[in-house]
Amino acid sequence: MNVCQNPCKHGATCNDKVNDYRCTCAPGYKGKNCEIDINECLPNPCKHGATCNDKVNDYRCTCAPGYKGKNCEIDINECLPNPCKHGATCKDKVNDYSCTCPPGYKGKNCEIDIDECLPNPCKHGAICKDRVNGYRCMCAPGYKGKNCEKDINECLSNPCKHGATCNDKVNDYRCTCPPGYNGKNCEIGIINTEVIIVISCGSGFFLALVCGVVCFVIHRKCKKANITRNVEIGRNTDNRAALENRNVEMSRHISTERGGDHEYADINELEMSDFVASPSEQPALSDDDNSSESSNGIRLISDGYLNPYQALLPAPQHPENIHEESNENSDTLEENRTYTNLYEPLESNRREESHIYARCISEQSLEIKDEPI
Secondary structure (H helix, E strand, O other): OOOOOOOOOOOOEEEEEOOEEEEEOOOOEEOOOOOEEOOOOOOOOOOOOOEEEEEOOEEEEEOOOOEEOOOOOEEOOOOOOOOOOOOOEEEEEOOEEEEEOOOOEEOOOOOEEOOOOOOOOOOOOOEEEEEOOEEEEEOOOOEEOOOOOEEOOOOOOOOOOOOOEEEEEOOEEEEEOOOOEEOOOOOEEOOOHHHHHHHHHHHHHHHHHHHHHHHHHHHHHHHHHHHHHHHHHHHHHHHHHHHHHHHHHHHHHHHHHHOOOOOOOOOOHHHHOOOOOOOOOOOOOOOOOOOHHHHOOOOOOOOOOOOHHHHHOOOOOOHHHHHHHHHHOOOOOOOOOOOOOOOOOOEEOOOOOEEOOOOOOOOOOOOOOOOOO
């Protein structure tokens, strides 16, 4: 009797036997009739806490983060590719990684440059400039150091002169000068006020003395000049008076000669002009002529005219006539001599110094013809 009415489940194959049957179950099933689904998750094949999901003749592991594989046995390497920046070292973790950042960087992937200027390490108002794993302080004048914490001592170069004391300041210094000096570095010498007063007074006295000496010398010279001028004026006055006296004497001498052995009548100047030789009748005379003829004539002055007093004189005689008559009357007649008085014009000095010049021409003997008028 065929008892197999296919009691096998899930597509199992029924095999008839004597008073029995046997189900050949499909994979994943078991039991008399293959009614039982075999649980492949028992025991759990999934690793690292993965969840096993049973299937027909199979399973599936739902891996925990960071794992993979059929049974989640493989740890996923999150450092591939390397997520770390700026040369950081990546370390794999379960479903994670860590970056070992180089100095100066931070962040999950070391992507952040650490700002070393926060907070500002620079002192005294210096400007901080961030660098990789460092910073630089731009110091204000007068400071130095990593953080501009040091005040530069401007007195180290000893700028103060003449033993002055140097006092350091921020980016500056001050010199305490000794007496007699001033200036930024005490380089300027100061003359004491008392010394200046003494020098000024001495200079003023010296100038006054020099002015006095100069005035005295000028006064002496002016006085001497005035004395010399007065002497000149006196001499000129004396010469003029002597000249006038001489003219008077000459006039008297002529009168005496006229009142001698001969009876002369009164002489009229206009009539006497007939006896005076005119310039055209007289022979030409020169200063260089030394002949006997020129010595017997009447010499003219430089302006070429005779003195008015010469109108009183008789005309000169020729040498031969004078010689003949002098032989006859040598005992009774004396040689008449007359004098010519010549005046030169006065010269005016431009500086109101009037000098009177007078020149008397040397007396020349005139041979007068012995004839009564």
